[in-house]
Amino acid sequence: MSAVVPTGGLYADRRAWLKDRYAHPGLRRYWPGVLGMDALSRAELLALREERLAGLIAHAVAHVPFYRRWLAESGMSANAVGLGDLPVVTKDAYRAKLEDFQSDAYPVKEMVANKTSGSSGEPFRFRRHARSLDYSYACMWRSLLRHGIRIGERRGRVWGRSFHFNATPAAIRRVQRRHAVRDWMNNSVGIDAYSLTPENVAQAVAKLRAARPVYLHGYVSALYVIARHLLDTGGGFHDLRLRAAVTESEKLYPFQKEAMEAAFGCPVLEFYGSVELGAIAQTDPRGDLLVNDDMYIVEALPGGEAVVTDLFSHAYPFLRYQLGDLVQLASRPATGLPYSVLEQVVGRTTDLIPLRGGGFVHGVALAHVIDHHLALVQKYQIHQEAMDRFAVRLVTRAPLPPPVRERIVADLAGLVGPGAQIDVHEVDHIAPAASGKFRWVMSDVAQR
Template sequence: MSDEFDLWRSMSTAADVAARSHATPAHLAAVQAQRLAALVAAARGAPLHARRLAALPDDASLADLPSMDKALLMAHFDDALAARDVDLARARAFVRDAARAGRPLNGRYAVWESSGSSGNPGLFLHDPQAMAVYDALEALRPGWADPRAAWRGAAPGARMAFVGAIDGHFASFASVQRLRRLNPWLAPMLRSFSILQPLPELLAQLDAWQPTRLATYPTAAALLAACQRQGTLHLRLSQLMTGGETLGAAQREAIAAAFGCPVRNSYGASEFLTIAAECAHEALHLNADWVILEAVDERLQPVPEGTLSYTTLLTNLANHVQPLLRYDLGDRVRFVPGRCACGSPLPVIEVEGRQDDVLHLRGAHGQWVTLLPMALSTVLEDEAGVFDFQLCQHDARTLVLRLGAGEEAGCWARCREVLQRHAAQQGAAALRLRHDPDTPPQRGRSGKVQRVVAHAGVKPDAAERPPRRGKLASR
């Protein structure tokens, strides 16, 4: 018999989330400590964690706990589980059947796969309590300024579209399928559309269905916004939601202008679905009562508040079946000092996902010069006005730009100008830029675009830079 969904558990969890939404920072810290102790106790039931925690006392602090990453998790998958009714072989067999996305393994566990952009896909199991937490956070936390926001999706005539990868057990698609299955009355209002199909087919399907709300990745939203401006898409949206990739300010403005509706961003991952939700002030609030993020440097030491981290350690306080303790998420975050004007007590974070690569080019004097992906994306968005692109490194002096079908034909000259100027400002040698008009931006199996791609053969001496650690945290 399935215990995937329990009404009392869902209601009590929702009440808890609602109550903590107005708690003081001191109270949130106490809740974190209590839930961390419970998580560590559960983790000791997993052989991997039992070995790693054996020398630590029961009241060990977060900083005392050893960190972990996806490579360790996948290499010791079975031993990292605190349950014995599931293993890697069964989990892999389950996700091989895409038709089972959104259904529970063993009638109990949600199973999500990461995109594997680093060549090592991850598998993440979530128990029923964790799913109840994610459900409550999704329903209650986005609506700080307007409590009715959580229920607008169920208004008469409302239709919700998810545009993304729908051929695997990816967190966003699996969550939509689960919602449809558990709430049959919602199923007619929710549809998923493949971002990997030919663009004309996607546009025709969206036009035919006419959603009132749409959720997708920022790069896909930018592409659809360009089509809306050109008149090849005709949607009347009340809200557009993005996640899974970094959303730039200019990108948000262009998307909102094209569709004439607010754009709301969120931050989540296969490791924890609802890490942060955006308030009416466009600030991402960390759900700190259920997830801990540590902004750390390349040595996994904490960075000062307000400083962009090298990577981020995640501790999932909700999920006890596959305990994630100080898990290297690979994203870069900054904790914003002070309290948000919306009044929420939850911390505000800014996120730079690790989907994009740092580029290393030869400098004018033979030295290595670093170009950050966020900076490259910003100059292309703000100064060249393009949003659907992929910048690939060919060698230590050459970059190749691919532009999406929705970008105007004459934008290549602007892109070349702003990229060369930015590279020169950073000290790079004369940058060679090539335009690849025959190849659109390439989407991975998850449906997302890696906008800045480094060449694997361009490797500065290790002494000149710290080793790169990142992965994409994808929803």
């Protein structure tokens, strides 16, 4: 397919352009303004954000049952409500009554029903409008364009394939055909992250090499499996001259990023977002994780938990939505661009491991126990099965020497308490969750 130059040269392939005319019709309208945000001063961007926030709040208290009721109970005047006055809203509030957050100014038939993967313990159903979906899509491509990547350039996509969860062979074939059409329209080669095992990772590598993608895009854990295989077999993708590997959906640990950079020979870009909100923040060429301030306001509660507002969510508001992530906000804006910076995404709140003596230790700290042994360990999972019982599952390159096993037990005991039972198991394979995402650290206790 020949390249086309609609929408300011954003597209590299006509198929993707045709697809977006139907899948994201608002992109053409939003794109000039979205791209122009980079040229604003910090003060100009914040003023625009406040203007959009005021419009969202005014709409919510006038048209959304949950916020109409809150306004009546608060006794406040509608034009006096600021962001900090509004309640922090959890997933449970949406689960309790889906219709409570539907704006009466938008017909339900215009909404897109969706749900999260349930990787944090329980799937969450919600609605989004094309207005929010298309603006978020534009924000994502604004970021990728900074790295020289355009819509429709050849992509290696390592993602979950939902046909695993369809009951009948006929249904599976229908979904497989739909995925094949979608991959063709997006000029993508698809790799199934749900079934990426040590036995078939070599086939995935061969498929990607044959496709010669411009960039990779996928789950952190799945891309890491591919990177580790390449490094362990003395291979790499350096000859492909990849422009980037884009990671999503899971916490990106330093050891994973280092392995991907070494194996793929390109920058690794952490994208932070969610199914219900979209593209919240992406890595810029300097390595900063930039918040798309023209669409989102990210707050951090005193404990570090992220609270996010989608400024384009009028039809189904996400206002001060408690996302379930732990983040650290930088005190400075980006260098050379007007956006806020996320210092880091620490992890999910479900990654907090409760301790018998009180308090918590974050799963990232437990993960660091294994960091020293990655020359021996291909993959691992630390699982808190009970308050004082932990299972450490390791896929090793060779039998684990007893001193290494003893060191792992001692280091973990130093974090979770000397009375804890810590069992180390060497296994052939550790499967991802049903969502397709992999949990490096998980707790049965934290989810009760």
